[in-house]
Amino acid sequence: MAFDLSKCDFSRCRGECLVRCPYVSYDEDDAKSAVQALIKGERHPILKECITCAACNDFCPRGADPWDLIAQRQEETGVLGIPPDAKPSSDWLTKPATVVRRGKSGGPLISAGGIYEVVPQAEFLTGQMFEDATIIGGGPYACGFTETHLGRASRPVKFLPQFIENLAKAAAEFGVDEIVFTHDACYNVATTLAMQRGVEVPFRPVHILEYIRNWLRDHPDRIAKPLGIRIAVQGGCTTRLAPKGGDREIWSDWLADIFEMIGVESVEEKRVYTGEDRLCCGCGIFHANHERAVEIQRKNVQDAADAGAEELLFICPACITVMRGTCRKMELEPIYITQMVKRALGEELGPAGAAAFGYPVK
Ligand code: SF4
Ligand code: SF4
Missing domain, CATH: 3.40.50 (Rossmann fold)
Known part of the structure; x- marks a missing residue:
């Protein structure tokens, strides 16, 4: 987690870091001048517009990790204005x-x-x-x-x-x-x-x-029934920091193995917002800019539904906490990874249900 100035070379990129950011509309010149301003330590509107999804670290073709620069300046300036409560x-x-x-x-x-x-x-x-x-x-x-x-x-x-x-x-x-x-x-x-x-x-x-x-590999006899459902996956910001296994984030292979063993079909290939272009859950702005967060969530959930998903799978406990309300309103069942596997094992989900709907969260 550190911006690498030596890799940020404007002559060898098209400002992909911010041109591809799904939460702003920057062209190449806008993107490069924003990064330039941040390098110089100046304030720039991107600091407030950024929802801290970390995607631009993936978008930069030079591996400069520009989100780390944005996050550093956000901290220095206190620009996010997150209320103490x-x-x-x-x-x-x-x-x-x-x-x-x-x-x-x-x-x-x-x-x-x-x-x-x-x-x-x-x-x-x-x-x-x-x-x-x-x-x-x-x-x-x-x-x-x-x-x-x-x-x-x-x-x-x-x-x-x-x-x-x-x-x-x-x-x-x-x-x-x-x-x-x-x-x-x-x-x-x-x-x-x-x-x-x-x-x-x-x-x-x-x-x-x-x-x-x-565990599933060691206990194949425990799988009571293949689920036979189509699933979309919410890959959060933290998954972007995962070690790479080949050209993929290492977790995606584990998830593919799990899907195969419990009879789940991923619809991710049919989605617009998937892979590097996956959308954030909005937790970073959930309190400070709630409407904007919910708007991003709606776009995300609609995309999963349009791809034919019957449920939206979450790996991150924080993502499911902030998105479950929007999922419920849009009638796409959110489900946490352990609950999905428990269903394949024929187990009851208990009072927490698929995603703690209505369950008191402290
Ligand atoms: S961070 Fe990457 S994409 Fe952004 S301006 Fe620098 S080299 Fe280009
Ligand atoms: S961290 Fe996400 S929201 Fe912030 S500038 Fe990068 S891509 Fe955009």
């Missing part, structure tokens, strides 16, 4: 470390991160796949990536050594050598960011999708 993640960061549920000795250790209360994750981590699992959460296990949406992009970088140390202590305490992350932000901070910053990670980070894929 709309900064719940800061509260989560101060919560004490918690054992959300204690599993069996030898079972997996799952970190629900700092946002374990955003959706009722304990209820989402039940059933056969998680019966032995210990779940931890709280501020010491918060990667802080959410802060990038709130004008404090330096936080995950500054807290990184402490974050890894806290998790390493938890791994030692529970006698495991790997930790499963329910939020891919934590996974990506413990992999991509740790590698970028040269921070040693003394445990193996495991993405929730990798965990589920491996």
